[in-house]
Amino acid sequence: MQLYQSQQLSIYNSLTGKKELFKPINEGHVGMYVCGPTVYSNVHLGNVRTFMSFDMVFRYLKHLGYKVRYVRNITDAGHLENDADAGEDKITKKARLEQIEPMEVVQRYTVDFHNILNTFNFLPPSIEPTATGHIIEQIELISTIIENGFAYEINGSVYFDVHKFNETHEYGKLSKRKLDDLIHNTRALDGQSDKKNPQDFALWKKAEPQHIMRWPSPWSDGFPGWHLECTAMSTKYLGEQFDIHGGGMDLKFPHHECEIAQNEAAKGNSPVNYWMHANMLELNGQRMSKTTGNTVNPDELLSGNNSFFSKAYSPSVIRFFNAQSSYRSVLDLTDDGLLASEKGFYRLMDAVNLLNKINTSNNSTFDIPTWKQKCYDAMNDDFNSPILIAHLFEAGKFINQIKEGKASITKDDLNLLKITIHNFVFDILGLENTAESNTNSDKLSGAVDVLIKLRQEARVNKDFALSDKIRDELAAVGIQLKDGKDGTTFSIN
Known part of the structure; x- marks a missing residue:
């Protein structure tokens, strides 16, 4: 018997606004698509936070024994600036600015994406399709939508007719927006265009002469x-109806709303049973924004080479930090x-490492089977990782009590505890045991702190030659000192 047959998983469905018991379309199989x-x-x-949340979902579904087909696409064409129907293609613009080919841009940043996710110990998806690899499927989908009367062609471009669609369907049911309100709040499209209505969205855009990324179609x-x-790729690999569609909260409207409309217009049915949305990541209480400078990229966070954080943090500490908050909550x-989180993570790892040194007894003073089910209950409650972590700390406390002679455990319970800890800490949360490397890191930090104090003494004594030498020689081995109003900190590049 597979685990999923004895566990009742509930998922918060963004479409209905409530938690629902998860029942896949095909028993034992799960189809999941993430933008x-x-x-x-x-x-x-x-x-990264969004993908990390769905990596945990993927891991838990696999742990329960489901055969999961996880599809996560790569958008390598067609995404215009400001998520709009007019303007320059984001990839083409980058290629123009850097004076390279668009597919060089795609290759460079696809490799970066994979490298970062590997660093954070992500499992690869089952399928990773690209938009440019599915042009034929998209053209066929557009033709079907036109045939069904829900799209129109004008001057070589094809637009989805939202008003026509809304006569027989409900546009806005995912984001809880009414078309009348959207009409009222839409500005006039001065000189834009071809659309019958501002709410209509592009299915196919005729390329301007300077547009490099272009393909032949019946229209242009x-x-x-x-x-x-996403409609073309999700339905190709998961079927016209599938179980889970995930993405960031910012994609709910218009992207996911349009996906639903396209599928209903082409296939006659809503494509997804459970819509899941991960919430936003803030930096120091404010939205991350490149324009305001309130942003940090993963490499900068991992290296410590930034102006926001006092030190570098390991990938597992960042994963642990993410898991301490619900995927549906804004995370600051x-x-x-x-x-x-770093202190908590290493406290948990210390407890995990103690497991191999514990002696067994004739009785257990902690109900391991009940505790184990509490861990499952937490994850079954819409992947409630913060509650799971609270239970893991409860086990950690018990492990330390055994070490101190204040508690006892039988051999069978110890084996069950080891297996359960391993399943939840490593297989499901995706953490890696870096406690040993943390010990080395502490030693390195102590050594650098000694050099920082010597440098400070040299500066007080006006021995600037020695001060500069300490700084420069540390920099030569990849340790960067940063002088600030609160003292000197360091990062490892």
Whole structure:
């Protein structure tokens, strides 16, 4: 018997606004699609949070014994600036600015995306399709939508007719928006265009002469609309109806709303049973933004080479920090929060490492089977990782009590505890045991602190030659000193 047959998993469904008992379309099998990155720049830390949350979902579903087909796409064409139907393609713009080919941009940032996710110990998806690899499927989908009367072609571009669709369907049911309100709040499209209504969205865009990324179609040489890509790729690999569709909260409208409309217009049914949305990542209480400078990328967080954090943090500490908050909650990334998570992570790892040194007894003073089910109950409650971690700390406390002679455990219970800890800490949360490397890190930190104090003494004594030598020789081996109003800190590059 598979675990999923004895566990009742509930998922918060964004479509209905409530938690629902999870029942896959095909017993024992799960189809899950998550919107992947548009590969025109280094992957954003907020995106990493979203993908990390769904990596945990993927891991738990696999742990329960489901055969999971996890599809996460790569958008390598068709995503215009400001998520709009007009403007420059994000990838083409990057290629123009860097004076390279668009597919060089795609390759560079796809490699970066994979490297970052590997660093954070992600499991690879089952399938990772690209938008440019599915142009034929997208053209066929557009033709079907036109035939069904829900799209129109004008001047070589094809647009989805939202008003026509809304006569027989409900546009806005995922984001809880009414079309009348959208009409009222839409500005006039001065000189834009071709659309019958501002709410209509592009299925195919005719390429301007300077547009490099273009493909032949029945309507024009052009490129597909951003929303269409995910509909084509998800249904190709998961079927016209599948179990779970995930993504960031920012994609709920219009991207996911348009996906539903496209599928209903082409296939006659809503594509997804459970819509899941991961919430946003903030930095020091404010939205991350490149324009305001309130942003940090994953490499900067991992290396400590940034102006926001006092030190570098390991990938597992960042994963642990992420898991201490529900995937549906806004998560505020702060130095204090990461420092606290780091202490908690190593406290948990210390307890895990103690397991191999524990002696057994004739009785257990802790109900391991009941505790184990509490761990499952937490994850079964819409993947409630913060509650799971609280239970893991409860076990850690018990492990330390055994070490101190204040508690006891039988051999069978110890084996069950070891297996359960391993399953939840490593297989499901995806953490890696870096306690040994943390000991080495502490020793390195202590040595650098000694050099920082010597440098400070040299500066007080006006021995600037020695002060500069300490700084420069540390920099030569990859240790960067940063002088600030609160003293000197260091990062490892």
